[in-house]
Amino acid sequence: MSTETAPAAEPAVAPPPAGWEEARSRVYAVGLAAALPAVSRPLAEVDGHTLAEPLTTRTDLPAFPTSSVDGWAVRGTGPWRPVGRVLAGSTPAPLTDDGTTVEIATGAMVPEGATAVLRVEESRRTPDGRVEGTPRPAPEWREPGEEAYAGEELLPAGTPVDPALIGLAASCGHDSLRVRRQPRAALLVFGDELLTAGPPGAGRVRDALGPAVPAWLRRYGCQVRPSDVVGPVADTLPAHVAALRAALATADLVCTTGGTMHGPVDHLHPTLEALGADYVVNTVAVRPGFPMLLARLADADGRVRFVAGLPGNPQSAVVALVSLVAPLLAGLSGRPMPVLPHATLAEPVRGRGGYTHLALVRLDRVAGTAHPVRHVGSAMLRGLAGADGFAVIRPGTSGEPGDRVPVVPLPLLPGERAW
Numbered sequence: 001m002s003t004e005t006a007p008a009a010e011p012a013v014a015p016p017p018a019g020w021e022e023a024r025s026r027v028y029a030v031g032l033a034a035a036l037p038a039v040s041r042p043l044a045e046v047d048g049h050t051l052a053e054p055l056t057t058r059t060d061l062p063a064f065p066t067s068s069v070d071g072w073a074v075r076g077t078g079p080w081r082p083v084g085r086v087l088a089g090s091t092p093a094p095l096t097d098d099g100t101t102v103e104i105a106t107g108a109m110v111p112e113g114a115t116a117v118l119r120v121e122e123s124r125r126t127p128d129g130r131v132e133g134t135p136r137p138a139p140e141w142r143e144p145g146e147e148a149y150a151g152e153e154l155l156p157a158g159t160p161v162d163p164a165l166i167g168l169a170a171s172c173g174h175d176s177l178r179v180r181r182q183p184r185a186a187l188l189v190f191g192d193e194l195l196t197a198g199p200p201g202a203g204r205v206r207d208a209l210g211p212a213v214p215a216w217l218r219r220y221g222c223q224v225r226p227s228d229v230v231g232p233v234a235d236t237l238p239a240h241v242a243a244l245r246a247a248l249a250t251a252d253l254v255c256t257t258g259g260t261m262h263g264p265v266d267h268l269h270p271t272l273e274a275l276g277a278d279y280v281v282n283t284v285a286v287r288p289g290f291p292m293l294l295a296r297l298a299d300a301d302g303r304v305r306f307v308a309g310l311p312g313n314p315q316s317a318v319v320a321l322v323s324l325v326a327p328l329l330a331g332l333s334g335r336p337m338p339v340l341p342h343a344t345l346a347e348p349v350r351g352r353g354g355y356t357h358l359a360l361v362r363l364d365r366v367a368g369t370a371h372p373v374r375h376v377g378s379a380m381l382r383g384l385a386g387a388d389g390f391a392v393i394r395p396g397t398s399g400e401p402g403d404r405v406p407v408v409p410l411p412l413l414p415g416e417r418a419w
Helices: 020-033 163-171 209-219 237-248 268-274 314-332
Strands: 038-042 071-074 081-086 100-104 116-119 123-125 131-133 153-155 176-180 185-190 229-233 253-257 278-282 293-298 304-310 342-345 356-364 369-372 389-393 404-409
Touching (some): 020 278, 020 293, 020 314, 185 237, 209 229, 209 253, 229 237, 237 253, 237 304, 304 314, 314 356, 314 404, 356 404
Parallel strands (some): 081 100, 185 253, 253 304
Antiparallel strands (some): 038 176, 071 100, 123 131, 278 293, 293 304, 389 404
């Protein structure tokens, strides 16, 4: 009998992590391909949504000649005989006779036949009750179409809806807008070691991501209900499969915290396999934040849902949010790929070898400079609480004072604008 033994099977080789910029582009593309449907919403409900159609005006803006001052709408040369008054909201009779005038309020419709508007502070009354003065050479009214003509495109599809856009839409005559349905998100918190109340101790740590991640997601424009946050989920494969399957029944995006490694109680990868998910990105070459992932599931009816695996360390989880979740949600909402602003480093920032380094910084918006903050370990949140975003230090480089670098802003409330 031979004493030879069969060669041992070689361990599976994990694919190399995706570059940070490549990963962002990849997840944005799959999000855009699965962009959420358009819905019609009244203006009172569209803040934080995204235009699904261009915003056009239903009428000229302004729709009629509008006085820009309080004064007198006059015809011909003065002095002028007053024949009436025009207030905002009324339709005046034409001025048919030279030498006549009507008192006019700011915002009121200029009567047909008027040749000028005389400012009230530049007018005088004659002893016989007439009005005299010298109108300014430039017309003191707004012409129809001065701001926009009927049917003109004012803002393209993909524009985030904020209070300024809502006001513009109302002035154009819109009562509702066609917007993308907001993504619904859920959060599953993994980890038997987590406490959900009180101070940490006796080997257990307080869950910081369960309360924080939903707030970040809302700032990205997601709907997250209290019932959509579940955890801690028991560290067993059946519990993970059941929790993820239930969350996917209603959510467009499910974020999970922890379990992205391949340890004895890290069940996210087997869970995704059990549910038939495909990886869009499986680990990203970024520090902190390693490892993170984004997976996609498609139903037979074409419905697509996503799972974002966030690391368990709090700062790393936020890095995964800004790296993968932000561009995914931009695509799902039909928005353009987020363009990163730049700032000048005020202090040196070390590189991380072949990895992109996302370094927490505080921004001086007046000087346009980025200042690294302290307490930036993967498990720390103190630095994050005082930061405005992450400076991007590309692989193989380090940041030196004076370098212009991209900055990933932390998400703002819907409708707020970044510096």
